[in-house]
Amino acid sequence: MSETTAENPWPVRTVARKIGDWVHRLGAVWVEGQVTQISARPGTSTAFLTLRDPSADVSMTVTCPTGLLRTVEPPLREGASVVVFAKPAFFLGRGTISLRATEIRAVGIGELLARIERLRKLLAAEGLFSAQRKRKLPFLPKGIGLITGRASAAEHDVLVNAQARWPHVAFKVVNTAVQGPTAVPQIIKALSTLDKDPDVEVIVIARGGGSVEDLLPFSDEALCRAVSAAGTPVVSAIGHEPDTPLLDHVADLRASTPTDAAKRIVPDVREETQRVRQMRDRGRRALHGWVDTQARLLNQLRSRPVLADPLGPIDRRADDVEMHRERGRRAVLTTLSREQAALASARARLTALGPAATMARGYAVVQFYDEAGNPHVLRSVSEIKDGAKLRIRVADGAAKAAVQGDPESE
Template sequence: MTAFEPVAVAGEAPPPDSVRPRDSSAEAPTSVARLNDTIRGFLQTWGSVWVEGEITSWNLRGGNVFGRMKDLVTDASITFRIWSSTRDRLPSDLKVGDHVIACVKADYFIKTGDLTFGVSAMRHVGLGDQLEKLERLRAQLRSEGLFDASRKKPLPFLPHCIGLITGERSDAEKDVHRNAELRWPQVHFRTRYAAVQGDRCVPETIAALKALDADPDVDVIVIARGGGDPQTLLGFSDERLVRAVAAATTPVVSAIGHENDHPLLDDVADLRASTPTDAAKRVVPDVSEQRALVGQLRSRLTMRLTQRVAHDIAQLEQLRSRPVLRDPASMFTARSHEIHLLTARGRDRVSRALDSHARHAAELTATLRALSPASTLARGYAIAHVPGGAIVRDAAQAPSGTEVLVTVAQGSFAARSEGPIDDGGSGGTTAGDVSGAT
């Protein structure tokens, strides 16, 4: 940084006479104008200097900027101005809360006695390096799988208790409470306050997260903060906080800043809400919408049940209108008549078959009888058998003394042959005297 050039310090020569007020006394005091002119002449000998601080005021009037910058450690501050010609060369995103370095030169207004500093250059402090570090950390955490959708836990439909981590008496707390209670009046919160920027932000947020995660009554945790510049949101991209959120067993919702803000907490959280208001709307269902949905479902269920009952009644009436169900006895009457006809027909066919077979059997019997020797025996003939069963057809087969079995129409008897008998020239012979009978 450039040092003040002509500032007098201990051990150095005092400023030249041109920048020192002339000797004065109570009898001969100097004028205010001369004093201011002397001070201005003294300050004009100073050169430009680079200073570091935080912008606390930024007022744009007529193209010029009038603001204040405070020290990062103490409450010391300075007033600065930026002319429009210089402002065009500065970053366009400068605003209240930015951590900057500026090249300033002292200027003293002799009419008002005000000391201000003109700014010739101003830029953010290390923001590019910080953003680069965040992108490297983002890539590392993504490679470890902390951003994967598969590891994100679903939010409960209606949480009984919502854990809220936010700044004490902050607008984010009011937004979450107001919007959640408008959607579901019975919603219950368990709030833990933590610093939302600065050195205390990360440890206090982690402590609050662990306390709510260990509470069995808490169903979901919301980390909420209002908008801010990237510098003030750096705590929500801290690796310690990001890993603590990834290790939590309770679903975590990130509601940091506005839509355009994107800290690393948004990527690792189970749900990213664009604003605290959006977080309340996405965590708690709308009671009016749910009532309307229940009414629609109830109406659809009533309609479906009514249609089903009407359909079943129509089918039942159709079944009852069928003849077999209207007069069940008719089915048995028709079947019994059919069975009677089939029985009669069967009996007739069996009777005719028996008669036919009886006639055929009689015919066969008559034929058999006509061919049978019994009919011949019935006319008075007899059959003689010699021992061995052979039928005597020639008288020579039964010489005298031969035992003969004689079969007649009604039984058989034994006889003895007396030899052949001459039949008077007829050329035949008959059995002789027989004796014995059976």
């Protein structure tokens, strides 16, 4: 292809023709999907189908001869799963791509069940069915979200039975399609809305019984993964007891029927009232028994001698305390007298041996001063010279003197 520029652009017809040439070179392919819309007007040779991917929000238009549509067994209806052999076609005038089908095969029940079984094994291997990830429902949720069909028997069963068990239960009902091609996206959207609501503590997805095809949306992989990722506990109440779509394994609680779901999400006010009454009676009996036991124990304690005559032991102990106090006082006085005598004797010995007593007998202590002016006791005349300053200490005081002449010559 030649390059285009702002000065030399291609016209729309050229771009459309080139896209059409490229699409028309594509080969035919087998495509699987879910029929969401069928348009086959009488007298026309072409029928139009809308084929949707059930696991993603993607759809394509399929055209086929009207006669081919009539040959499909069982007859096609909206919500049916099919496999078509078609070639991509580009319509130049509208600029749209569609599939031109030359063969249409309805997916049988056996194939549907086989695919569900393969998906079951895949989700189980990823841990979506694990009991460890399932959350416990609150005892009495302040708000319950209900996803079900409009004016359906399932909605009636859940609301009536839940309100009969607990009259003040609060529901937030979101009506969606519960079968057909639009069921899965509507249920996922309702689940997301209720999961974000802080007043909703439990979400119930309910539907009555039906055929395998009717219950296919509740085995959809996208719905199962959305329920697994929800932050609010989810209760699955799909069909009757034998019906077990994959949603039952992913949900936090599986109820066999919508009526059973109503019984599982709220307690019975009559049963709880009876249980409270029984617990109150048991508490009353237990309290009376405890009071009787404590009263008997108190009577036994009061009958003991120590409590019968509480002042007698105190008086006896008071005499013992007084006797020990007097004994202790005498022992302290004896010890004090002995220590006072020892102290007086030690004082007399110290007085006799001290320098004051010696000086009192006429002796004196003579000190001289060195060159720095510090006093020293004079022990020899060789330590002083003529004119040296002396300090003479006697018993009652001290006097200063000076040396005259050479001390060593006298």
